[in-house]
Amino acid sequence: MPGKGKGMNRVIGYIFIVPAVIYMLVLIGYPIIYNWIISFQDVTTTTLGSAVRDFIGFDNYKAVFSDSTFKKSIINTFIYTVGCLIIQFSIGFLMAIFFSKKFRFSQPIRGFIVISWMLPVTVTALVFKFMFAEGNGIVNAILTNLNIIKEPIGWLLKGNTAMLVLIIANSWVGIPFNMLLITNGLNNISNDIYESASIDGANTIQKFFRITVPLLKTTILSVLVLGFVLTFKVFDLVYVMTGGGPVDATEVLSTYSYKTSFQLFQFGQGAAAANILFVCLFIVALIYLRTISKDEVM
C-alpha cells in the first residue's frame, strides 16, 4: 500500500508541474535555442522569411565584435551595472539599518519609499528625462538658484553626464529593492547575539563588522548577484531616456541588440549580441551558485 501511494504521489507531482514546464519550455527555452541557432545563420531582410538559411559559423559574432559601437556598449553596460550596484547597495544597506531601528513612522515611510520600485520604469525614465532637461529641467533650475552651478548643464547631451543620470534614475528605482532584501536579512539575526556582544563589551563598529556583516553574507551575495543580473539587462530605462545616445554614449548590450535586429534588420548579428549578454549573465550566475553551494556544504 505505501509503495503504491508513493508512485502515485510522484506522478501527481509531475502533473502539477506540467503547466509550468510547458510554459518555460515554450516561452523561454524555445526562444533561447532559436536565438542561438539564428546567431549562426545569415538572417537579414532577404532571409528572414525563408525556411532555409545559410550557416555562416561565427561570422555574426566576428561582425559584432569588430563593431566599435558593440565594444562601447559592453563597456557602458559594465560601467552602468557596477555604478548602480555600488550606489544602490550602499544606500540600500544604510537605509535598511536606519529603518530597522523601528522609530515612529518607520513602517509607513519605508512603504512610501518602495513606490519608486513599483512605478513602471518607462514613467521613471520620462520623468527623469524632463527633470534633467537642459532648458527647463528642474534639476538645473534648483542648482542654478542655489548657485551651485552658473550655467545649466546639458545632462543628457554629453556622454558622461547622461550615464550619470541613468545611474541616478536606476538607483532611485533599485534602492528600495536592496533595502527590503537586506531588511529581511537583518530581521533574521536575532537580537540575542547583539546583546551578548554588548555584554562582552563590543562597540557599534565591532558589532557591525563582526556580527552583522558575516551573518548577512548569503543575503548580501544574493542581493549583489540579483542586482547585477537585473541591472545588466536594462532596456526600457535606457531606451526611453536616451535611446542609447548621445550618439552611442549610453548604448548598452540590450539596446544594441534590439537596434541591430529591429532597426538595421541584421537579425543574426542582433541575436549574437543578445547571446553575448546571456553568456555574461550565465557566468555570473554560475559563480553565484558555486559560492552558495560552498557555503551550504560548510
Add this chain to the structure above:
Amino acid sequence: MKKVIALLMVLSMGAALLAGCGGTSDGATSQESQSENGETVEIEFWHYMSEDKEGKYVNEAVEEFNNSQDEVHVTAQYLPRDELMKQYTIGVVSGELPDVGMVDNPDHNSYVSMGVFEDITEYYNSWDEANFLEGSLSSCIYEDKIYGVPWGNNCLGLFYNKELLDAAGVEVPTTWSELEAACEKLTTDSVKGLAISAIGNEEGTFQYIPWLLSAGGSLDSLDSDASKESLTYLKGLLDKGYLSQECINWTQADAEKQFASGQAAMMINGPWQFSGIEEDAPDLEYGVAKVPKADDGVYASVLGGENVGICTGANADAAWKFLSWITGEEKSQEMCESIGRFSSRADVDSETVYADDEKNLVFAEILKNAQSRGPSPQWPEISKAVYTAMQEVFTGQKDVDTAMSNAQEKVDALE
C-alpha cells in the same frame, strides 16, 4: 478530494496553455474567405496615422468605402509607427500580416526584401488610374517590380513666427547667410533662432537631407566638400547658440512644440504639423517658406510620405479594390488634404488645388523638387551612418571631416 480538484485545475491549465499555443492562424484565414456568391470579403488595413489626428480621417474614409459597396469590408487597425514596423517583421515569420499595409516610403524597399509585400505590377499596369509622380512611385519599386502605391507625400520647409521676425526687423531668410544673420537678431536668452530635429533616428536624417542637397552634396558622396559644407554650417549655428544643443534629442514633434511655445523663432518642419500648431498655439501668426538654400546652391527639400501595399498571403483582389479606391483619382486628393499630406498623383495639380491656401501652396511648390530617400533595402543603415555623423559633430565628439569620412566608409561597406 482536494488533490483531485487541484489535479483537475492543473490539467485544465495545461490544456488551456496548449490551446493558446495553437491559435495563430488569424492572418491566414483571410486568404480562404474568397468572395463566393456575393459574400462580403473581410480585409484588414494596418496603418500608423494616429487616432487623435490623422487617424480620424482614415477611419472616415474606410467607413465611406465600406458603405459604398458590399463586396469588400475593411477593418482599419492603428498601430504606432515603430510598433507597426515591428509587427511586419514578426509577421514575416509568423504569417500574421494584414491585407493592406502602410509603410514609410524609405523603409518600403527593406520590407519588400523581407517578403512583407506582394508584387502588384500586374494590378498596377492594368489600372487606368495609375498615374503617380515618379519620385513617389520610385520608393515602391524593387528590382523593377511594383510593390505598393504611394499614399501621400510631404516635404520640409521653413516655418517662421511673423511676430518675432517683425519685432526684430528681420526679413524671411532665403539663403544660409541670411538665415544666420536672422538668427543672430532673433536669438535672445529665452528664444532660439531656429529649431530642428537632429535626433538619432530616421527623423534626424530626414531633417538633414535638405541642407545636404542644397549645398550640392549627396548621400553617395558624404565626404565631398559640398556635403561637409552643409554639416559645418549647421554646426556653426549650433556653436553660436542659434540652435539649441537639445536638438539632438528632439523629434520633429518636439521642435514643433518649441516653435509653438515661442521658444524658437523658426523651425524646419512639414505640413503635417499644421494641425499640431493649431492645437498648441491657435493664435500664433506664422508663415512658411522654402528651406534657405546654400549661398551658391539650390533650393532643396526631402520627400517624405507613406506607401500602401498588399501584404503577402492577403486576399489580393479585395485588397486591391480598397487600395486602388483610396489612392484613386476620386479619393486621393481629399484623403491627403485631410491628413496634411500631398497627393502623390501626377494628375493632381497641388498648386491649383491650394491656390488659395498660402501655406499649403508653398509646400506644393517645394514638393516638386523634393528628393526621395533611397530607394534601397539597406536604407536603414545608410540613414544610420548619416544621423550618427550629424550627432557626432553636434556633440563635439568628432569634427566634420572625420565624421563624414566615417559615414562614407560605412555607406561604402554596404556595397
